Amino acid sequence: MEYFCKFLSASAIGIISIASPQNTAQAQEERSPLTLDLGNDVSVTFHGYVKADFIWDDGHDLGKTTSGIKNIGLPAGGPVGSFDRQQLNETRIGFDVRGPNDLFARFEGDFFGKDDSLRLRHAYIDWYGVIVGQNWTNFMSVENLADTVDFQGSLAYPFSRVPQVRYTYSGWDNISLSGSVEEDKTNKNELTYTMALRYGLESGMVRMAGLYRDTVVPGSNVNGWGVNLSAVFGLWQGGKLKANFTTGKGIADIVNAGLTGNALIIGGEAVGVNSAALTVSQQVNDKLKLAVTGDWLNLEQSSGTDTDSLSSVHLSAFFEVYRNTTLMAEYYSGRRTQGNGTKFSSDRVQLAIKYAF
Incomplete structure (x- = not known):
């Protein structure tokens, strides 16, 4: 295990990441035309974007992303009041x-690291369906990610980027099967195992994934499992629906809300978690896109000030003012409910401008 982690850590620093087009559909849209031909069927393409965010919070200071909703009302939560911030952290380079024989590599980072430093996002190799390195967990669907201005996105779907070894078989019509051995999201010395089956539709897809973990979190052993169902459907001209449902035990930290402590295990028993997210988007014309995302998460055990449930809604708009330049606006409202029934809420308005290269 130690060798496995050191190998993937080395790849994160010095390796070029490699990704299949299916797993990086979102990044494909941001790919730069700046390509260098190195000969022998090898080319390098630079890509990324600059994004400036202007944020106003009312209720609690949520931080750089809406992930702070999980702590409002707690001593570790943001202070009460109205706050504003400006940031460039989501700016991305890679x-x-x-290469020959279907070789594809990706290295990518953003500026959400410590003290706004460059942070590794992806560093992995994909060759004939075998991925080695840091990539999205196989438990989540990248195609299903919500259309939000907020970098955090929906709190309800599985979300992590971890070192892993994965194999995807795509030899059937419209069907692919993938399995992975991954570094555990919370304990880097342990492993998580996943399987996923995807069926492609004419205007979308459906996907089912499973996860098993047996890991140690501070002071406790967590034996957990999870099932994720995700789908994307074309509704009508320009309309799209993305749906996601996750259930399991001892996986609250793997769901995007990132809950830990009593949300994972109580009295030696893994805590059950259920979450759901729904995004409906409309491409109004070639310039304007609108989206609504609602999500909900509930823990099967909670008491006192422990989190019992989280919910939120994003109302989002994207307008391409020039080629590769997009103006964005979003209203966000989130709520946290404790085991004792006390509720806390906070609102956010976020404006942004993004230039992709």
């Missing part, structure tokens, strides 16, 4: 390498 490059891809394409």
Whole structure:
């Protein structure tokens, strides 16, 4: 296990990441035309974007993303009041390498690291369906990610980028099967195992994934499992629906809300969690896109000031003012409910401008 982690850690620092187009559909849209031909069927393409965010919070200071909703009302939560911030943290840089025999590589980072430093996002290799390195967990669907201005997105779906070894078989019509051995999200010395089955539709897809973990969190052993169901459907001209449902035990930290402590295990028993998210978007014309995302998460055991449930809604708009330049606006409202029934809420208005290269 130690060798496995050191190998993937080295790849994160010095390796070029490699990704299949299916797993990086979102990044494909941001790919730069700046490509260098190195000969021998090897090319390097640079890509990324600059994004400036202007944020106003009312209720609690949620921080750089809406992930702070999980702590409002607690001593560790943001202070009460109205707050504003400006940031460039989501700004992203990276490059891809394409080589012979279907070789594809990606290295990518953003500025959400400590003290706004450059942070690794992706560093992995994909060759004939085998991925080695840091990539999205196989338990989540990248195609299903909500259309939000907020970097955090929906709190309800599985979300992590971890070192892993994954194999995807795509030899059937419209069907792919993938399995992975991954570094556990919370304990880097342990492993998590996943399987996923995807069926492609004419205007979308459906996907089912399973996860098993047996790990140690501070002071406790967590034996957990999870099932994720996700789907994307084309509704009508320009309309799209994304649906996501997750259930399991001892996986509250793997769901995007990132709950830990008593949300994972109580009295030696893994805590059950259920979450759901729904996004409906409309491409109004070639410039304007609108989206609504609602999500909900509930823990099967809670008491006192422990989190019992979380819910939120994003109302989002994206307008391409020039080629590769997009103006964005979003209203967000989130609520946290404790085991004792006490509720806390906070609102956010976020404006942004993004230039992709």
